[in-house]
Amino acid sequence: MIWDFNFNLPTSIEFGNGTVNNVGKRAKELGGNKVLIITDKGLAQTGILKRVTDSLEQEGVSFLVYDEITPNPKDVDCVKAYEKFKDENIDLLLGLGGGSSMDTAKAIGVLFTHEGELKDRYGFNLLERDITPLICIPTTSGTGSEVTTGSVITDTITKQKEAILDLKLAPKLAIVDPELTLTLPKSITAATGMDALTHAIEAYTSNIAEPISDALSLYAIEIIAKYLPLAVENGNDLEARQNMLVGSLIAGMAFTHADLGAVHAMAEPLGGLYDTPHGVANSIFLPHVFEYNIPSNPEKHATVAVKLGAKAEGKTVEEIAQEGVVLLHELASKIGIPKFRDLDNVDPEDFEFLAESAFKHLCTITNSRKLSKDDYLKLFQITYGMKMQHSS
Structure with missing residues (x-):
């Protein structure tokens, strides 16, 4: 390239x-x-x-x-x-x-x-x-x-x-x-840490990623995946806090240059409408968007999965990438991120509006795979646990 x-x-x-x-x-x-x-x-x-x-x-x-x-x-x-x-x-x-x-x-x-x-x-x-x-x-x-x-x-x-x-x-x-x-509560440590992880993954898989942003993203993914559970478990673990702050910092540098993708395109309208904490919204959509995006660049998604802890031996690139989906779900669950359906004020009647807003979001342009408004609607429905439906 x-x-x-x-x-x-x-x-x-x-x-x-x-x-x-x-x-x-x-x-x-x-x-x-x-x-x-x-x-x-x-x-x-x-x-x-x-x-x-x-x-x-x-x-x-x-x-x-x-x-x-x-x-x-x-x-x-x-x-x-x-x-x-x-x-x-x-x-x-x-x-x-x-x-x-x-x-x-x-x-x-x-x-x-x-x-x-x-x-x-x-x-x-x-x-x-x-x-x-x-x-x-x-x-x-x-x-x-x-x-x-x-x-x-x-x-x-x-x-x-x-x-x-x-x-x-x-x-x-x-x-x-x-x-x-050091004084950050567990819930905020978890949500903000997943925000940083989302930045790193979306910057790495973005369709305008470049070598410096890739290098920053991969290091951020690796250390956040390792240290986020430790920081949530023990907020006074200074080594974990140092590594999380480095991860957040360099993920910020990465996405400033490579932009973000559909996770942010979905999370920001959710925050705008319901005031949902940004990190929580990102965490909820990240595994689902990651899975949707795999066909656009299986190799890069497999690389992310390995950085998250996936074992590559004896598996196809697609299988490794799919293990990344599982690991993202497990990480969010382990650190106490709520499910989409468990958020207080979410109304499925709003999904059409949210899908339209996501489709118009600037980050849709740099997502690794193209999405239509209907694709976004399906992703909102799947994340909520609804059966996939087509918009009228």
Whole structure:
């Protein structure tokens, strides 16, 4: 195969235990005189926020805190923060938390530096200039948003998740400290870890994957498959936490360059409609989409299966890939991911709408196998445990 590709990583990465204590120095180096910290109320009540603010205070950097971030961040929340702080002379943003905090910080940066509404920027390369300088500090091993060039925001009018995708959105610095993930509850560890695994698998099997993203994806799959059950079982296992954070980080680098596929095309409409946690939605659809995609590239799917722990000896490529499906189901079950049917507010009457939304999603274009709206409908039905039906 002959590739043509570009690989651009505009974010500097500082990884290690205790690196959060350097944030004050790094903020000053980036010219930060007044920092807006974007986080959630849960983190604001832990010692994690205090470690950040102590470091800023030590370096004489002033700061304000916006702690009203919710899962699946919404456009109205971004606007609310912008309106509250637009006259405060903020010159540095700091996203502290999971993907919701970091994506919201990016969107606030867009509002600080661009006229108009967020919806004017949904899509590829629609920013005219860099956003307000941004430091991201992840506290989950999931989204990789600390190194991605995208921000996913729920449009509260259409109930759809939308994406702003642009290099100008990239954080200037990612401070990646495994110690900050030690307090993460089992359920969030599981869901965010499966989100990272989905990123790695979809990036590897994407129809625009390239050699660097492949290398990153394969390593991420291998270490996430090994360490995610350990991190869920014992949240204080620092080795597991370190490896999960590396896996999440490099999976983020991989999908920034290779994009994603039908799992995200299905999961994001589900999150937009029902507010389902993103990692849970990905986990639910991942085995089913993986199985659907096998015919498009059996070799790559078999390679994923081996990284997940499948035994290859004496089997055909297709049989190895099918073992990957089994292993993905087993992993989700082992770490306590709920079934699609067990989610509280899912209504099969909505599957037509969800299938239409998935079909229109940007990730459909880069999925390894072509899908129609009807294919998506069948996948929603199969995942829910319904008999396959054809849409009218």
